[in-house]
Amino acid sequence: MPIRRSNTAYLFLLFPLGILLVFTLIPTLLGIGLSLFAWDGGPDPSWVGLNNFTDLASDAKFGPALRNTIVYVLGSVPPMVIIGFLLAAAVQASWFKGRVLVRTMFFLPTILSIVAIGYVWRWLLEPEAGLVNWALRLVGVVNPPDWLNDEQWALRSIIVVTVWRGIGFCMVIYLASLATINRSLYEAAEVDGATPGQVLRHITWPQVAPTTAFLFITGVIGSLQVFDVVFVMTGQAENDATNVLNLYIYRLFTYGQLGYAAAVGVVIFTITLLATAAQLTWTMRSRRAEQGAA
Amino acid sequence: MSTLRSPPLPIRLAVHAVVYLGAFTMLLPMAWMVLTSLKTDLEAAQAPTWATLLPSVPQWGHYHEAIRAADLDRFYWNSALAAILTTVLGVAHNALAGFAFAKLRFAGKRVLFGLALTTMMVPIQVYFIFAYIICSKLGFVDNIQALIVPFLASGFGIFYIRQVMNAVPDSLIEAGRLDGMNEFDIFWYVARPIIWPAIASLGVFTFVFSWNNLFWPLIVVDSERSKTLPLAIADLSAGQYVDSWPVQMAAGTILIVPLVVVFFLLQRAFVQGVAVTGIKE
Numbered sequence: 001m002p003i004r005r006s007n008t009a010y011l012f013l014l015f016p017l018g019i020l021l022v023f024t025l026i027p028t029l030l031g032i033g034l035s036l037f038a039w040d041g042g043p044d045p046s047w048v049g050l051n052n053f054t055d056l057a058s059d060a061k062f063g064p065a066l067r068n069t070i071v072y073v074l075g076s077v078p079p080m081v082i083i084g085f086l087l088a089a090a091v092q093a094s095w096f097k098g099r100v101l102v103r104t105m106f107f108l109p110t111i112l113s114i115v116a117i118g119y120v121w122r123w124l125l126e127p128e129a130g131l132v133n134w135a136l137r138l139v140g141v142v143n144p145p146d147w148l149n150d151e152q153w154a155l156r157s158i159i160v161v162t163v164w165r166g167i168g169f170c171m172v173i174y175l176a177s178l179a180t181i182n183r184s185l186y187e188a189a190e191v192d193g194a195t196p197g198q199v200l201r202h203i204t205w206p207q208v209a210p211t212t213a214f215l216f217i218t219g220v221i222g223s224l225q226v227f228d229v230v231f232v233m234t235g236q237a238e239n240d241a242t243n244v245l246n247l248y249i250y251r252l253f254t255y256g257q258l259g260y261a262a263a264v265g266v267v268i269f270t271i272t273l274l275a276t277a278a279q280l281t282w283t284m285r286s287r288r289a290e291q292g293a294a
Numbered sequence: 295m296s297t298l299r300s301p302p303l304p305i306r307l308a309v310h311a312v313v314y315l316g317a318f319t320m321l322l323p324m325a326w327m328v329l330t331s332l333k334t335d336l337e338a339a340q341a342p343t344w345a346t347l348l349p350s351v352p353q354w355g356h357y358h359e360a361i362r363a364a365d366l367d368r369f370y371w372n373s374a375l376a377a378i379l380t381t382v383l384g385v386a387h388n389a390l391a392g393f394a395f396a397k398l399r400f401a402g403k404r405v406l407f408g409l410a411l412t413t414m415m416v417p418i419q420v421y422f423i424f425a426y427i428i429c430s431k432l433g434f435v436d437n438i439q440a441l442i443v444p445f446l447a448s449g450f451g452i453f454y455i456r457q458v459m460n461a462v463p464d465s466l467i468e469a470g471r472l473d474g475m476n477e478f479d480i481f482w483y484v485a486r487p488i489i490w491p492a493i494a495s496l497g498v499f500t501f502v503f504s505w506n507n508l509f510w511p512l513i514v515v516d517s518e519r520s521k522t523l524p525l526a527i528a529d530l531s532a533g534q535y536v537d538s539w540p541v542q543m544a545a546g547t548i549l550i551v552p553l554v555v556v557f558f559l560l561q562r563a564f565v566q567g568v569a570v571t572g573i574k575e
Contacts, residue, residue, distance in 0.1 A: 005399050005400060005401075006394075006398040006399060006400055006477055007400070008394075008398070008476070008477040008478070009394040009398040009399075009400040009403075009477070010400065012390040012391055012393065012394040012398075012477070012481075013390075013391050013394050013395075013406060015387055015446070015447070016387040016388060016390070016391040016410075016446070016447035016452065017391070017406060017409070017410065017447070018447075019387075019443070019444065019446050019447040020409070020410060020413050020447050020448075020449065021409075022428060023421075023425050023428065023429075023443070023444035024413040024416065024421055024425070024444075024449075025409065025412070025413060026424065026428075027421035027422070027423070027424030027425040027427075027428060028416045028420050028421040028424075030421075030423075030424040031420045031421050031422075031423055031424055032420065034423065034424070087313060087316065090309050090312075090313055091313060093300075093309075094300070095300045095301075095306055096309070096310070096313075097310065098314075101317075102313055102314070102317050104561065105317035105318075105320045105321055106316070106317055106320055108320055108321070108324075108554075108557065109320055109323075111502050111553050111556075111557050112324070112506075112550050112553055112554075113505065113506035113508075113524055113549055113550060113553065114506065114508065115506070115508060115524040115527050115528055115546075115549060116327070116527070116546040116547075116549045116550045117323070119327075119527070119542055119543070119545075119546045120323045120324065120326065120327040120543070120546055121323065123326070123327070123330060123539055123542075123543065124323055124326060126539075128339075128341055129338060129339055129340060129341050129342065129539075131322075131326055131342065134341060134342045137341075164319070164320075167316075168320065196301050221415075221417075224417070225417045225418070225419065227508070227509050228506075228508045228509070231508065231528075232508075232528060236528075245419075246417075246419050246509070249419050250509070250512065253422075253423065253513070258423055261423065262420070262423060264419075265417070265419040265420040265423075266420065268417055268419055268420070269416065269417055269419075269420045272415070272417060273415070276415075
């Protein structure tokens with residue numbers, strides 16, 4: 001039942017909404033506008049229309065940064081979500097021993113600062129004294145790569161670290177979602193003689209579809225904005241092999257090319273909106289198709 | 295509740311093996327970080343052998359060295375103050391706003407809530423330039439205010455609290471009103487105790503976010519004295535300690551200790567909070 005009108009509500013909202021207005025909403029509108037100007041932070045920005053965007057098309061640094069960002073998103077989000085799902089399904093089984101312990105261990109990296117994680121992985125991936133290459137030599141790999149300095153491997157290494165860190169989060173969310181599945185579905189499947197693989201494929205996976213959609217959408221949004229892990233692992237020197245859009249924006253900002261930086265920001269924002277809209281449409285279409293089939 | 299038929303023993307064993315191996319690789323990097331921080335430079339720089347996996351004599355001095363050389367104690371204080379104030383004040387404001395959106399009636403509610411939600415969608419890279427300029431006009435740049443004030447409200451926090459407020463029955467709120475409570479009393483004495491776990495979760499998220507934040511401090515911190523711990527540690531590698539992996543690993547350990555402590559103290563709040571986030575749709 002709704003409660004009678006309240007003016008105190010405005011009092012409660014005044015400060016938090018004021019903060020969002022001043023530090024997020026207004027700067028967003030101004031930032032989008034700034035993408036149409038050339039500005040070094042001095043007294044007079046000059047109007048350049050869409051020139052910042054047409055310049056991006058021929059910018060030798062923007063291309064690799066865009067490509068790397070997309071590779072990063074596609075390389076990290078699907079494995080993270082799928083491994084998270086399989087883990088949650090395994091741990092959720094009634095015969096699994098030590099569910100809480102395993103959940104804690106997988107979740108731990110999620111909360112640790114990327115600065116620390118980036119450093120420890122740089123050390124693990126160090127070519128001579130690093131633990132990873134030590135293990136590889138132990139199993140007979142003669143000449144393991146210098147992961148972070150090898151153009152072929154640097155971005156892939158960063159993607160692996162991202163997946164390593166993210167699966168615990170996906171797993172915990174899937175566990176919560178799995179706990180809400182109606183047991184009778186499983187019992188019916190058992191009566192029908194379904195194998196565990198079939199149950200996983202035809203009951204569990206469709207039942208957690210909303211969670212999968214949530215993880216994909218938020219995962220794509222978050223990884224399009226990747227900054228920390230790249231900055232710490234390879235980003236302190238400029239290089240095209242692992243440059244990503246946000247790192248490029250940060251550099252443009254430090255060089256004082258503010259209008260151009262804003263234009264790259266608008267590109268990220270646009271890609272984010274398009275990717276989110278596409279995923280939402282796809283989610284709703286497959287949900288409708290499922291209902292039609294049922 | 296009937297339990298499902300279990301798969302055969304070899305499969306169960308294999309699943310346990312794979313899952314525990316994965317769980318082990320989650321801890322291994324952190325364990326290796328701590329081990330390395332206790333080795334001598336020479337031990338760490340050599341290609342590892344079975345014999346040198348453990349430090350021969352633990353070098354506790356590396357922690358002292360990391361703290362003294364990079365003034366980590368000062369940056370620890372900056373980070374802690376920013377994270378604690380952001381958490382306490384931010385959670386309070388987000389909780390009040392979430393309560394207002396969930397349980398109070400007022401004109402313009404949908405529009406205002408829509409605005410709050412919009413802020414969740416915009417990447418910081420679109421608004422940081424003018425957020426920086428506004429902070430500099432307010433005199434926040436290079437001060438701790440810049441690390442706190444912009445984070446005292448968040449679209450996510452408001453949305454999260456509004457969602458969990460659904461667990462508070464309207465009849466209780468109406469009863470409070472009949473007893474002559476004002477809105478704040480209702481929030482504090484009726485709603486807050488019920489959603490306390492969610493408030494704790496939001497507090498933990500906010501603390502971790504503030505403690506780990508890197509992009510924004512890189513923008514608004516100019517001078518040595520205002521650096522946060524992640525910035526200071528990111529700088530360590532550029533300075534004189536670039537060759538000393540053990541000292542860097544000691545610094546990394548120092549950085550994660552508060553997070554590990556917070557995590558284990560409030561693990562339930564964490565995991566439940568994440569779970570609620572995931573099934574909100």
